[in-house]
Amino acid sequence: MTIAHNPLRDPRDKRLPRVAGPCVLVLFGVTGDLSRKKLLPAIYDLANRGLLPPGFSLVGFARRAWEHEDFRQIAYDSVKQYARTPFREDVWRHLAEGIHFVPGEFSDPGAFEALAMALKELDQTRGTGGNYAFYLSIPPKFFPQVVEQLRSAGLAERSAGSWRRVVIEKPFGHDLASAIELNDTVHRVFPEESIFRIDHYLGKETVQNILALRFANEMFEPIWNRSYVDHVQITMAEDIGIGGRAGYYDGIGAARDVIQNHLLQLLALTAMEPPTSFSAEAVRAEKAKVLSAVRIPGDLSLATARGQYAAGWQGGVKVRGYLEEEGIPADSRTETYAAVKLEIGNRRWAGVPFYLRTGKRLSRRVTEVAVLFQRAPHLPFSETDTEELGQNALVIRVQPDEGITVRFGSKVPGSSMEVRDVNMDFAYGESFTESSPEAYERLLLDVLIGDPPLFPRQEEVELSWRILDPVVEYWAGQPAIDQYKSGGYGPDSADELMARDGRAWRRL
Amino acid sequence: MNIDLADTTTRRIQDALTQARHLMGGPAVGMVLTLIIVTDESAQYDAVRAATEASREHPCRVLTVISRDARGSSSRLDAEIRMGETGPGETVLLRMYGPLAEHADSVVTPLLMPDTPVVTWWPGGRVPETPSRDPLGRLAQRRVTDSYAARDRLGTLARLAERYAPGDTDFAWTRLTSWRSLLAAALDQDHAEITAGEVAAEPDSPSAELLAAWLSVRLGVPVSRGTSDGPGITGVRLVTGRGDIEICRPDGRVATLRRPGQPDRQVALLRRPMPELLAEELRRLDPDEVYREAAMRFAKDLAAGKGRAESAPAAPGPEAT
Numbered sequence: 001m002t003i004a005h006n007p008l009r010d011p012r013d014k015r016l017p018r019v020a021g022p023c024v025l026v027l028f029g030v031t032g033d034l035s036r037k038k039l040l041p042a043i044y045d046l047a048n049r050g051l052l053p054p055g056f057s058l059v060g061f062a063r064r065a066w067e068h069e070d071f072r073q074i075a076y077d078s079v080k081q082y083a084r085t086p087f088r089e090d091v092w093r094h095l096a097e098g099i100h101f102v103p104g105e106f107s108d109p110g111a112f113e114a115l116a117m118a119l120k121e122l123d124q125t126r127g128t129g130g131n132y133a134f135y136l137s138i139p140p141k142f143f144p145q146v147v148e149q150l151r152s153a154g155l156a157e158r159s160a161g162s163w164r165r166v167v168i169e170k171p172f173g174h175d176l177a178s179a180i181e182l183n184d185t186v187h188r189v190f191p192e193e194s195i196f197r198i199d200h201y202l203g204k205e206t207v208q209n210i211l212a213l214r215f216a217n218e219m220f221e222p223i224w225n226r227s228y229v230d231h232v233q234i235t236m237a238e239d240i241g242i243g244g245r246a247g248y249y250d251g252i253g254a255a256r257d258v259i260q261n262h263l264l265q266l267l268a269l270t271a272m273e274p275p276t277s278f279s280a281e282a283v284r285a286e287k288a289k290v291l292s293a294v295r296i297p298g299d300l301s302l303a304t305a306r307g308q309y310a311a312g313w314q315g316g317v318k319v320r321g322y323l324e325e326e327g328i329p330a331d332s333r334t335e336t337y338a339a340v341k342l343e344i345g346n347r348r349w350a351g352v353p354f355y356l357r358t359g360k361r362l363s364r365r366v367t368e369v370a371v372l373f374q375r376a377p378h379l380p381f382s383e384t385d386t387e388e389l390g391q392n393a394l395v396i397r398v399q400p401d402e403g404i405t406v407r408f409g410s411k412v413p414g415s416s417m418e419v420r421d422v423n424m425d426f427a428y429g430e431s432f433t434e435s436s437p438e439a440y441e442r443l444l445l446d447v448l449i450g451d452p453p454l455f456p457r458q459e460e461v462e463l464s465w466r467i468l469d470p471v472v473e474y475w476a477g478q479p480a481i482d483q484y485k486s487g488g489y490g491p492d493s494a495d496e497l498m499a500r501d502g503r504a505w506r507r508l
Numbered sequence: 509m510n511i512d513l514a515d516t517t518t519r520r521i522q523d524a525l526t527q528a529r530h531l532m533g534g535p536a537v538g539m540v541l542t543l544i545i546v547t548d549e550s551a552q553y554d555a556v557r558a559a560t561e562a563s564r565e566h567p568c569r570v571l572t573v574i575s576r577d578a579r580g581s582s583s584r585l586d587a588e589i590r591m592g593e594t595g596p597g598e599t600v601l602l603r604m605y606g607p608l609a610e611h612a613d614s615v616v617t618p619l620l621m622p623d624t625p626v627v628t629w630w631p632g633g634r635v636p637e638t639p640s641r642d643p644l645g646r647l648a649q650r651r652v653t654d655s656y657a658a659r660d661r662l663g664t665l666a667r668l669a670e671r672y673a674p675g676d677t678d679f680a681w682t683r684l685t686s687w688r689s690l691l692a693a694a695l696d697q698d699h700a701e702i703t704a705g706e707v708a709a710e711p712d713s714p715s716a717e718l719l720a721a722w723l724s725v726r727l728g729v730p731v732s733r734g735t736s737d738g739p740g741i742t743g744v745r746l747v748t749g750r751g752d753i754e755i756c757r758p759d760g761r762v763a764t765l766r767r768p769g770q771p772d773r774q775v776a777l778l779r780r781p782m783p784e785l786l787a788e789e790l791r792r793l794d795p796d797e798v799y800r801e802a803a804m805r806f807a808k809d810l811a812a813g814k815g816r817a818e819s820a821p822a823a824p825g826p827e828a829t
Contacts, residue, residue: 007726008692013798015685015788019693022773047776050686053693054765055773090761090776097774127770129697161698 020448022053022129023163024122026115028146029137030060030071030101034169038200039137040075041082042440047095048085049437051445055126057098061115063105071101084438098126106138106145112153119155130162133447137169139248144185151189167196167447170261174252175472176465183458192458196447201262201367202454203439203446206402210269210369211278213396213404220394221274223373225348230391231501232270232354233370234263236398237362237508239314241486242336246327255306255338255472258358262367264291264464265456266398267354270369271344280453284460291463293346294354300474302500306335307482307491309361314487319361321486333481336360339494340471341501353501357494361486363508367398370506381417388420393506403427511589518618521587525598525619528591539597541790542621544628545572546612546644551632554782556599558631561783563597566790569621570599573644575609583608585615613643625649625793629786633657635664640673650793652786654679655714665714666810669803674795680714681799682785686777687719687741690755694765700748705731708745708756710738719744721809722802740779 009016025043027035046052060071076096080087102118104111122128132155136146147166150156158164166186173179186195201207214221223229236258242249249257268287275282297303311321322328322336337359344354373392379385386409393407404426412418437445446454475481484491489508498504509532511524543563545555552574559570583606590599602615620626628639628648635658636642639651655678658664668678705723709716716733719741724731727746736742743756751768763777 006692006695007728008688008695008723010726010798013688014792014794015682015796015798016689016692019689019696021693021696050689050775050777052775053773054690054763054775055771088776088778090778094762094774094776125771127767127773 017049017051018445018449018451019051020053020056020445021131022055022127023131023133023448024057024059024119024128025444025448026059026061026119026132026134027137028061028135030062030074031064032137035137036074036078037082038438038440039135039444040078041084042438042444044075044079044083044092044095045085045438045441046445048083048088048091052095052448055098055128056095057100057122057126057128058095059115059118059122060099060101061104061111062101063103065103066101068099068101072096072099075099084441098122106142106149109149109152112149112155116153116155130159131164133165133167135167135447140168140171140173140182143168143182147186147189156189163194163450164190165194165196165447165450166190167198169198171252171256172197172261172461173465174256175469176462179461179465183461193452195458196452196455197457197461198443199261199265199456200439200443201398202265202456203437203441203443204398204402206396206398206404207266207269208454209404210266210396215274224371226350226352228373229352230372230374231352231503232267233372233506234266234270234354234356234368235370235506235508236262236358236367237365238360239362239365239487241309241319241322241361242325242328246325250328250332250334253334253338253472254336254358254360255340255468255475259338259340259356260464260468261456263356263358264294264467265460266369267294267342267356268460270371271349271354273348278453280451283453284457288457288459288463290344290346291460291467293344293349294467295343295345296467296470297341297343300471303341303497304471304474305337305339305482305491305494305497306475307337307359307484307493308332308334309336309359309486310483312486312488314361315364319486321483335475335481337362337484337490337494339490339497341497342467355498355503355505357490357505359484359490362490363487365400366508369396369398370394381419385417386419388418390421401427509589509591509593511591513587513589515584516587517585518615521589521600521619524587524589525591525600528589532592539567539569539621539624541566541568541625541627541793542619543568543570543790544616544626544644544648545570546628546630546634547572547574547632548634549574549576552601555629555631556601558782558786559629560597560599562787562790565787567596568790569597569619571616571619572599572601573612573616574601574603575612576603577605578607578609580606582606611643613647616644617647620647627652627790627793629789630654631657631782633659635668637667638671639668639676640671648675650675650677650789652677652679652789656680656683661712661714662717662810665717665803666807669807672800672803677789677796677799678714678803679785681718681796681802682788683715683740683780684719684722685788686780687744687755688722690763690765690775690777691723691744694753694755694767697767699753699767700750702727702729702746702748702753704729704747706734706745707731707741708734708736708743709741711735713738713740716741717806717810718799718802721805722798725801725805
């Protein structure tokens with residue numbers, strides 16, 4: 001591993017990027033959408049930016065009768081189509097030399113022995129030093145099997161001076177009990193510090209910018225509390241339906257799919273106290289603290305809403321309803337829209353509701369955190385002057401078009417005094433730049449370097465389920481589920497939820 | 509949108525900029541800095557293009573100062589405003605004729621974006637005597653030169669080092685980042701103690717000199733300079749007790765990393781185009797002390813070497829005898 005001190009590294013030398021050490025990334029589930037659209041292009045982009053070590057190798061493992069060449073071709077196609085940075089032949093050629101494929105079933109110990117042999121050989125020929133990261137881009141039901149096979153093939157044991165890491169994607173279980181079980185499965189083989197749980201939202205620049213915005217500035221933090229904030233809305237809206245994910249989605253639903261991980265992580269970053277430092281431990285400790293302070297209201301019928309999209313028109317296209325989607329039973333009660341009101345029981349946030357909502361087939365795709373401030377205590381204008389004035393808001397747009405918007409009142413030009421809402425918009429980085437990485441690039445690099453702050457820890461996963469389980473259980477006991485119009489703003493019950501508090505959702 | 513203003517004033521340029529922005533409905537991008545480019549007619553095209561590309565990452569106002577016909581007797585200012593066509597920022601080309609060229613700062617100062625940093629860049633061979641004292645350099649907190657483009661490359665680099673002020677930097681240093689990052693990554697792994705080093709490159713390469721100086725400062729060992737046919741830097745060798753750690757790049761594209769007891773590894777190590785160099789410079793605006801140390805060491809060694817070379821024939825030192 002790293003020696004005590006590298007004389008060429010100097011904290012003042014900010015030009016030098018963090019580069020991963022020699023290693024192999026083993027990818028399970030190479031045929032999936034995620035690896036074709038995100039992971040393989042991200043690996044190329046990292047190589048193109050010079051952030052992968054010389055000799056870096058990628059091994060694909062799947063149930064296909066492929067040769068190395070076939071897998072290289074798949075990788076080539078997906079890089080060509082999806083990579084963010086320009087295609088460079090030299091970079092590709094050296095990356096491709098390190099791309100290997102091992103065919104096999106998850107149930108076949110022989111295949112894992114072949115994998116172990118292949119890895120050993122790479123250590124010899126490409127100097128990867130026995131450092132392996134296993135990326136499990138596969139359905140969670142295979143985790144126990146794969147993890148167990150890795151152990152029996154001796155791939156989970158590291159020799160002195162090398163590392164083993166395992167990367168898993170959401171869902172981390174479907175309730176508290178299954179999350180604990182999943183965790184035990186992985187823990188039997190890998191220690192907690194070797195487990196990297198990927199929530200790709202946390203790799204996004206804007207999400208990391210929440211921390212910079214809050215803790216590097218003086219003008220926001222003083223008003224970031226119950227004295228000034230009226231409420232917070234955290235939204236993840238999608239304009240698409242479930243697509244081909246029927247098998248996964250039905251029975252899971254929007255709350256487990258999105259609220260449990262993405263939205264509660266966003267809530268934690270928005271609401272947490274300042275960490276003592278930006279080390280993984282300190283940030284995770286604050287996140288865990290605020291998650292454990294989250295309370296769900298007593299009467300869930302008043303504090304939650306859910307629905308299924310019905311047939312209709314979305315963005316000029318006629319679309320099917322959820323129940324008519326292929327592979328969905330006609331009596332499914334799985335929600336495709338979920339909204340929940342949460343409270344945080346601490347001194348900073350007491351009495352400030354956090355409204356979380358997510359849904360499919362809504363009018364447009366947007367993910368944002370909106371902090372809405374209280375109205376000014378006194379307005380020295382006449383009633384008619386400020387009719388159009390809403391609440392001040394600070395909106396962190398996570399996707400698309402990452403940026404920050406501040407809404408405040410401004411005088412309308414003219415001889416009369418009229419105050420109306422205006423927006424101040426900041427959109428720096430991401431969409432423009434080669435140097436600002438895509439979320440998966442950032443996270444993959446962090447895995448290979450072994451830098452954990454952006455990965456949720458088991459404690460956070462369990463705390464999130466603790467928040468969500470009662471809601472999902474309550475819904476399971478309800479006889480019917482609302483339908484909402486595709487291409488709209490979600491079910492009426494969600495609007496009523498806000499109206500009861502004298503508030504309204506931000507327009508999507 | 510393209511606006512040409514002949515024989516104009518800064519006031520009119522400001523008005524035109526404001527009006528253009530209103531007409532376009534106010535570009536949604538907040539500009540983060542002002543970039544002043546000091547150049548001439550022949551080099552402005554490439555420089556402006558590089559700045560436009562870099563401004564995708566750093567939306568900025570680009571003020572290009574082009575002096576023309578400095579010996580003419582009458583002053584005139586022509587301006588060309590480009591907006592919303594190629595990038596998120598604004599570009600203004602300022603052509604200055606006659607004595608006005610000597611007072612370019614008076615034109616540029618009113619056009620700087622308020623509240624944001626200023627960077628001055630001298631592409632091409634026009635390296636100022638002392639960047640931080642130059643009228644346009646004084647406006648900036650970051651001053652970027654390119655000693656490689658100068659006629660006397662090494663002499664220019666040594667002069668820049670001697671007159672260094674915090675905020676100075678040179679493209680010869682920027683070009684090294686990928687080399688330095690590969691070397692640093694190589695030493696992240698366990699290795700025996702390094703006792704000496706060598707940097708091989710084409711002769712007359714300020715980047716190679718800086719790399720050798722940096723290695724020698726950081727590692728505390730002598731680092732010699734070998735010459736090769738290039739292109740650019742072709743290899744770095746670090747001598748350790750257990751064999752050499754070596755990176756060689758004979759073709760300017762692909763580097764091979766050799767370590768004792770390990771297989772050779774290859775990685776693409778491309779020479780980077782100007783827009784990338786500029787974008788890197790705009791990323792960090794704080795003084796680059798690591799560059800300062802390397803440049804100072806180089807200047808010191810160069811002076812010492814010259815001193816030896818000059819005194820050697822007249823009075824051979826004790827070592828020579």
